[in-house]
Amino acid sequence: MKVSRETPKALLINPYIYDFAAYSFWSAPLGLLYIGGILRQNSFQISLIDCLEVVEAKRKEDGRAPFIKEKVSSPSCLEGIKKRLKRYGISKEELLKRLSAIHEPDIILITSIMTYWYMGTKEVLETVRTVFPMSKIVIGGIYPMLCYEHATVHMAGADLIVRNNEIGLFYDFLEHHLSIRLKSRPQLYGFEGVPYPCFDLYGTPYFVPLLTSYGCIYRCAYCSTPFMYPRLIRRKPMEVIDEVIYWQGSGVNRFVLYDDNFLYDKKNHAVPLLKGLSGLTSKPDIYNPNALNAAFIDDEIAELLLYSGFKEIRIGLETIDPKTQRQTGNKVDRDTFERAIKSLVKVGFKTSAIGVYILAGLPFQNWMDVKDAIDYLCDLGVRPHIAEYTPIPHTRLFDEYKALARYPISDEPLFQNNALFPFSWDGFTERDLIFLKHYLREKTSDTD
Numbered sequence: 001m002k003v004s005r006e007t008p009k010a011l012l013i014n015p016y017i018y019d020f021a022a023y024s025f026w027s028a029p030l031g032l033l034y035i036g037g038i039l040r041q042n043s044f045q046i047s048l049i050d051c052l053e054v055v056e057a058k059r060k061e062d063g064r065a066p067f068i069k070e071k072v073s074s075p076s077c078l079e080g081i082k083k084r085l086k087r088y089g090i091s092k093e094e095l096l097k098r099l100s101a102i103h104e105p106d107i108i109l110i111t112s113i114m115t116y117w118y119m120g121t122k123e124v125l126e127t128v129r130t131v132f133p134m135s136k137i138v139i140g141g142i143y144p145m146l147c148y149e150h151a152t153v154h155m156a157g158a159d160l161i162v163r164n165n166e167i168g169l170f171y172d173f174l175e176h177h178l179s180i181r182l183k184s185r186p187q188l189y190g191f192e193g194v195p196y197p198c199f200d201l202y203g204t205p206y207f208v209p210l211l212t213s214y215g216c217i218y219r220c221a222y223c224s225t226p227f228m229y230p231r232l233i234r235r236k237p238m239e240v241i242d243e244v245i246y247w248q249g250s251g252v253n254r255f256v257l258y259d260d261n262f263l264y265d266k267k268n269h270a271v272p273l274l275k276g277l278s279g280l281t282s283k284p285d286i287y288n289p290n291a292l293n294a295a296f297i298d299d300e301i302a303e304l305l306l307y308s309g310f311k312e313i314r315i316g317l318e319t320i321d322p323k324t325q326r327q328t329g330n331k332v333d334r335d336t337f338e339r340a341i342k343s344l345v346k347v348g349f350k351t352s353a354i355g356v357y358i359l360a361g362l363p364f365q366n367w368m369d370v371k372d373a374i375d376y377l378c379d380l381g382v383r384p385h386i387a388e389y390t391p392i393p394h395t396r397l398f399d400e401y402k403a404l405a406r407y408p409i410s411d412e413p414l415f416q417n418n419a420l421f422p423f424s425w426d427g428f429t430e431r432d433l434i435f436l437k438h439y440l441r442e443k444t445s446d447t448d
């Protein structure tokens, strides 16, 4: 396809998903919108279809909201599983309607997130291909990075499947197939020269994710960050502050920190950044769905988090069993954790605004481990959040235990869904998990 127009057209698509349960905890296709910003810098005309729409009437003050959803029938490989599958986001008919309102794009970029959401990506790819047979279609995002071979088979209708460290391949593809010369080819994972993500395509978005770094120096057994981003790369604190001011100027004051290890080497990163944010004329509201590392929270950091605008704090504990702590990440022990809580409370965070993640469903974890952690956290007065373990390809736990899962998690990404509890065993059954969720609800109901 030769592009003769002066302004090439790109369509960005965040596909709908199929899952048993899903909720938008400040979900946004940040990588896709960064690419949109880069294409715009290269004089592309950009449009966006975000299929993952939420029920605006049920949106919470902080920006979270349920996705719109519809029950659907399950594919044959999920036969026998009692849970009901749903499509989250707009329908295929609505997608077709929106596609037909768009002039044929030269390039269509479809992103993907969880590996077990690939069915939605595949369906959107096939739909888009029928409407725009001549457009070049590129699939990117987390799924092809983690399940590349699977993606090459199941996304065969795409013209390019690109992993997150292959941005050069993507630029070459554009130049070759659109017969253009890109004037800007920044390294996406270097931040340098990368424009702000094109969130303006939403009008005034309800919130904007902030990414101040990629990667992590830890190697937790269950986490894919070290595989996805092997190097720790950080923005200059002043650049992040400038971005916050930019979005505030566009009417946005709610920010969601997407970093994986924000507080590491805090003296050179988080401290100057938080000090800068604390000095802004208009204080932003900040949320961190990705846990902060309790080991780095002292009085100074706690104070800076409060004054810079963090409305609540989420931190990771994972487990209170010292042996499991050592095996999974060895980031924090009880003493360190309690010191962090004390600092947060001392500076003025209410305990009800401190959320703590505990992992449930690790291979051969006993359900009592989770109950003990809930009791421990409730005694401290903070809010436990059960994070169900997801087996992610290219992580140590996945490789060590994949053969012991009750589903073929290596062969079929749908079975990597934590809603299917792939590592249920006698010591931790689905009934135990349901009990724990009820137990947690009862224990925290008086503080809701």
Ligand code: SF4
Pocket: 216, 217, 218, 219, 220, 223, 224, 225, 226, 260, 261, 329, 331
């Ligand atoms: S879980 Fe957090 S600390 Fe551990 S490797 Fe992942 S990002 Fe780093």
